Amino acid sequence: MKKIMKIAPIVSFLLGICLLFGILATFYGNVIYDLFAFHSKPFYCWHYFSGTFMHGSKEAPVWFIWVHLVLNALMLIPFGGLLEWKRGSKYVFFVFITSMVISSIVFHVLTQDRDIQASGVSAVGYAFVTGGVLNMFDIWKNFSVITKISYILLLLLSIIMLLPNITGWLSTFLHISGIVSYLIVSVVSNYRKKIG
Numbered sequence: 001m002k003k004i005m006k007i008a009p010i011v012s013f014l015l016g017i018c019l020l021f022g023i024l025a026t027f028y029g030n031v032i033y034d035l036f037a038f039h040s041k042p043f044y045c046w047h048y049f050s051g052t053f054m055h056g057s058k059e060a061p062v063w064f065i066w067v068h069l070v071l072n073a074l075m076l077i078p079f080g081g082l083l084e085w086k087r088g089s090k091y092v093f094f095v096f097i098t099s100m101v102i103s104s105i106v107f108h109v110l111t112q113d114r115d116i117q118a119s120g121v122s123a124v125g126y127a128f129v130t131g132g133v134l135n136m137f138d139i140w141k142n143f144s145v146i147t148k149i150s151y152i153l154l155l156l157l158s159i160i161m162l163l164p165n166i167t168g169w170l171s172t173f174l175h176i177s178g179i180v181s182y183l184i185v186s187v188v189s190n191y192r193k194k195i196g
Contacts, residue, residue: 010092011080011128014053015073018121021053022069026062033058038104038118040111048104054119068120071161074154075125079132086135091189092128099127099181106177110170122161122171126178127185129158134186 025032037058038051055072056065084092103123111118133155140148164172 008077008081008084008089008092010089010096011076011084014080014096014121014124015076017053018055018069018072018076021050022055022065025054025056025065029062030058033117033119038107040108040114040116048101051104051107051119052100052121052124055121057119058117071157072121072125075129075158076121078151078154080125080128083128083131083135086139087131091185092131094189095127095131095182095185096124098185099124099178102181102184103174103177106173107170110173116170118170118174120174123174123178123181126158126162126175127182128178129155130179130182131186134182 021032021036033054036047036050037054038047055068056062080092083095100123106123107118136151143151161167162172162175167175
């Protein structure tokens with residue numbers, strides 16, 4: 001864990017905040033969801049930030065918080081860690097902010113007619129998966145067979161979790177917003193390199 005924190009401090013910090021909110025939601029459930037989950041109504045400005053770190057849902061059993069968090073960690077750590085190692089902490093932070101804001105906007109646009117809560121860092125995870133995959137081609141040959149199989153299985157899991165019949169249409173759109181967020185950051189970054 002110490003090595004991951006050294007190689008990927010932003011990803012480690014994000015995961016640490018998710019763990020903290022997971023612990024709080026485990027013990028204080030409804031209060032934490034009311035204060036920090038994404039809300040379509042009422043809307044508080046900190047929900048753009050705090051809803052990203054929440055997992056599970058108000059109605060779901062406590063164990064679902066941890067299943068949701070583990071599934072997201074399976075995207076954040078290997079793909080986000082690789083992305084941070086290849087592109088740097090500033091870049092990963094920019095990817096995080098962009099995907100958080102875009103997914104929050106998508107959530108509010110899609111739920112404006114309903115009273116709904118949502119949670120999760122999944123859009124950020126999908127941004128990291130997209131960035132990790134696009135940045136691993138030149139180092140793929142250096143990976144061990146076990147590492148390659150692990151990345152392939154995690155990528156397949158990520159693709160499965162995009163299916164609306166598994167996660168629902170709202171989650172699917174939020175996951176896709178993470179992919180789009182990374183592509184936007186990548187295009188802007190490449191453009192800035194060209195002109196600067």
